[in-house]
Amino acid sequence: MESQIISAQELKKADPVFGQLSYNDHEQIVFCNDKDTGLKAIIGIHNTVLGPALGGTRMWNYATEWDALNDVLRLSRGMSFKSAITGLNLGGGKAVIIGDAKTQKTPELMKRFGEFVHSLGGKYITAEDVGMETADMDLVRSVTPHVTGISESLGGAGNPSPITAYGVFMGMKAAVKEAFGSDGLEGRSVLVQGIGHVGEVLVEYITNEGGKVFIADINEARLQEVSKKYGATIFADDDVYSAQVDVYAPCALGATINKDTIEKLKVKVIAGAANNQLADENVHGNRLREKGIVYAPDFLINAGGIINVYAELEKYGKPEIMRKAENIYDTTLEIFAKAKSDNSSTHDAALKIALQRIAERKAQQ
Ligand code: NAD
Numbered sequence: 001m002e003s004q005i006i007s008a009q010e011l012k013k014a015d016p017v018f019g020q021l022s023y024n025d026h027e028q029i030v031f032c033n034d035k036d037t038g039l040k041a042i043i044g045i046h047n048t049v050l051g052p053a054l055g056g057t058r059m060w061n062y063a064t065e066w067d068a069l070n071d072v073l074r075l076s077r078g079m080s081f082k083s084a085i086t087g088l089n090l091g092g093g094k095a096v097i098i099g100d101a102k103t104q105k106t107p108e109l110m111k112r113f114g115e116f117v118h119s120l121g122g123k124y125i126t127a128e129d130v131g132m133e134t135a136d137m138d139l140v141r142s143v144t145p146h147v148t149g150i151s152e153s154l155g156g157a158g159n160p161s162p163i164t165a166y167g168v169f170m171g172m173k174a175a176v177k178e179a180f181g182s183d184g185l186e187g188r189s190v191l192v193q194g195i196g197h198v199g200e201v202l203v204e205y206i207t208n209e210g211g212k213v214f215i216a217d218i219n220e221a222r223l224q225e226v227s228k229k230y231g232a233t234i235f236a237d238d239d240v241y242s243a244q245v246d247v248y249a250p251c252a253l254g255a256t257i258n259k260d261t262i263e264k265l266k267v268k269v270i271a272g273a274a275n276n277q278l279a280d281e282n283v284h285g286n287r288l289r290e291k292g293i294v295y296a297p298d299f300l301i302n303a304g305g306i307i308n309v310y311a312e313l314e315k316y317g318k319p320e321i322m323r324k325a326e327n328i329y330d331t332t333l334e335i336f337a338k339a340k341s342d343n344s345s346t347h348d349a350a351l352k353i354a355l356q357r358i359a360e361r362k363a364q365q
Contacts, residue, residue, distance in 0.1 A: 022073040027053075028123075029073075032116040037109040039097065041116065042068055044076030045124050046092040049362045052122055053093025054148065054306065054313075055079035056129030057113070057136075059101040072096040074254070074276045075129075079306070082299040084354035085331070086324070088310050093124045101131030110139040118144035127160070127309045130196075130253070134159060148309035157312045157321065160305035164273055165201035167325040171301025172206075172247060172271035174332035179268040179294040180246075183329075186210035189245040191235060191267075193217070194252025195226045198273040198302075202251060203230050216240045217252070241265055248272070250298075255279040262287055271296035278347060285345030296332055297350040303328065 017029065027048060032041040045053045055076055062068040072094050080092025097113060099105070117126050117140065127149040128137055138154060140147045150156035172190075177183035190206050191214040192199050199217075203226060206213050213232040217223050223234050235243060241261040248265065250256045250272035257270065258279035270277070270293060277298045278284040288295045304325045311321050339349035 017069075020069060020073060022070045022077075024073070024077050026073060026076065029069075030116065030120065030124075032113065034109075034112045037106065037112045038099070038104065039109050039112045039116075040065075040099070041095055041097045041113055042072045043095040043116065043120070043124055044072040044093060045120075046073075046076040046094075047080040047358060048091035048123060049358050049365070050080075050084060051089040051091050052125050052146075053079070053091040054083065054125040054127065054309065055092060055094035056127040056149070056305075057095040057097060057132055058129040059097040059099060059105060059131030061100045062096070062098050065098065068096050068098050071254075078275050078299050080358065081351060081354035082303050082306055083310075084357045085300050085350055086303040086307060087357075088306065090306070090310065094129070095124070095126055097131075105131070105136070107139050110136050111143050114140035114143040114147065117146050120146070122146050125313075127305075148312045150312070155312065157308050159197070160308040161197035162201045163304035163308040163321060163325050164302055165198045165205065165304070166322070167304030167307070167328045168198065168202055168249070168251075168271065168273045168301050169205040170326055170329040171296040171332045172202075172249065172269070174329045174336070175269045175271045175294045175296040176247065177333070178336045184209065188212070188247060189214065190247040190249055191216065191240060191243045191245045192232075192249045192251055193240055193256070193272070194250070194274065195222050196251070199249075199251035200226055202249060202273065203232055207231065214243065214245060239264070243267070250274040250277050257284050257288070259283075262291075265291065265293060267293060269294045269296070271301060272298070273302045274298060275302065281347055281351075285347035289339075289345045294336070295346050297335065297347050299354075300335060300350050301328055301332060 026046050028045040030043040076094035083090035125146045137149045141150045152158045173183040189212045193216045195217045207230045214235040215232045216235040241264040247269040248267040254276035307324045335350045339346045
């Protein structure tokens with residue numbers, strides 16, 4: 001048959017799952033549907049070479065099922081690289097539940113989801129993500145052992161968000177060192193976009209080091225609360241991407257560095273907690289480099305959460321958790337050095353190391 005070039009839209013129609021643009025060598029995708037509880041979930045298992053696929057469950061009111069599928073595929077792939085670069089023996093997976101976490105999440109729905117996780121026999125291990133609380137993971141735990149991020153009273157390592165924030169802070173300091181020659185945040189201006197579980201603790205770290213923090217969020221009540229608590233300035237302008245600050249810390253949702261925002265950026269450093277910050281990793285990592293912006297790769301510096309939940313599986317305690325999170329500082333500096341020697345973007349340099357670790361393990365199997 002004659003080969004032809006087809007558009008992304010046509011590709012979607014022709015191969016709606018395996019032809020998804022975000023589909024990238026995933027091992028398995030599980031669609032979970034339960035009429036009684038209203039559960040509609042997708043579990044993405046990207047890679048299990050290094051170990052079981054571990055990644056959180058996100059509950060979000062996606063505009064379309066396509067958006068949910070796209071999100072879970074991008075997120076589960078990111079988890080493979082996050083664990084690989086952090087040196088953890090875990091593969092990459094993630095789950096999304098379609099719906100509003102505030103109004104549609106019920107104990108029955110969470111338990112039903114847990115049963116689907118259980119049916120995978122430990123190939124996928126779940127945890128918290130946006131829209132999930134420790135109490136939800138406790139419900140999942142009542143039907144399957146394949147869950148982390150459970151309450152400390154049940155043997156869990158507790159809330160992962162403060163550890164994530166600490167790791168992001170370490171990555172930010174390394175990036176500030178790269179951009180300005182010294183890693184101190186005193187006198188530096190930082191815009192934190194999204195002041196939820198991670199963002200708030202990050203605001204605290206930066207403030208404690210004498211940084212000038214600006215905050216942006218769609219939740220007005222949170223803005224007032226966090227501003228009052230840490231003396232942070234609410235960023236009044238709607239256009240956060242044009243902010244004249246030293247550091248932009250994306251801590252809300254992904255893909256905020258995209259074709260519409262990238263040319264507006266005036267910052268010298270990007271370092272934040274959100275997953276998949278680059279809308280197109282093949283394009284935007286290089287564009288940031290051309291613009292002279294130091295980008296701390298998201299999957300490297302936001303690994304604190306997975307370090308924390310990994311402790312539940314490997315039974316190590318708080319000092320080791322903090323040591324591993326602190327190590328993000330050194331790894332980030334190593335990535336910057338590698339990017340320079342490879343003449344590549346920092347994202348590509350980090351990805352290369354993660355892929356290499358997976359390939360080496362595969363060769364031994
Ligand atoms: P969260 O839900 O607690 O907080 C997100 C915050 O972002 C909320 O306050 C929300 O109102 C705000 N927000 C949403 N859309 C926004 C927008 N368009 N503009 C500005 N603010 C907006 O989530 P979290 O646990 O703090 O996680 C934040 C990000 O970090 C997510 O992308 C998550 O996937 C990622 N992450 C979190 C962890 C963790 O341990 N919690 C680990 C790794 C990565």
